[in-house]
Amino acid sequence: MKCSEPPTTPVPVRYRAGVVGESRRVVHPAVLEWDGAIYLARCGEPLPVSQVEVEPHGMPCMKCAALLSLGVAPAHGRRGVRMVGGVIEAA
Numbered sequence: 001m002k003c004s005e006p007p008t009t010p011v012p013v014r015y016r017a018g019v020v021g022e023s024r025r026v027v028h029p030a031v032l033e034w035d036g037a038i039y040l041a042r043c044g045e046p047l048p049v050s051q052v053e054v055e056p057h058g059m060p061c062m063k064c065a066a067l068l069s070l071g072v073a074p075a076h077g078r079r080g081v082r083m084v085g086g087v088i089e090a091a
């Protein structure tokens with residue numbers, strides 16, 4: 001991971017092996033939010049930093065790709081997230 005980039009630069013992240021099913025291990029462009037506790041994907045999915053890896057070569061998230069091609073503004077900063085019983089979810 002490059003430290004020279006500003007924190008708002010999206011990075012390609014996906015869940016680590018074993019955290020979720022293989023079908024959900026797609027790569028989302030995401031930015032760090034919540035003081036570096038989570039990556040928030042363009043499609044709005046919150047990804048806890050401890051459960052993801054930076055990986056540019058996986059299968060891309062179709063939702064993120066569709067939003068990108070439609071020119072829709074990223075979800076970054078538009079959706080809140082909350083912690084429920086130790087699980088971070090979109091509010």
Ligand SMILES: [Zn+2]
Pocket residue numbers: 027028029041042043044045061062063064
């Ligand atoms: Zn996505």
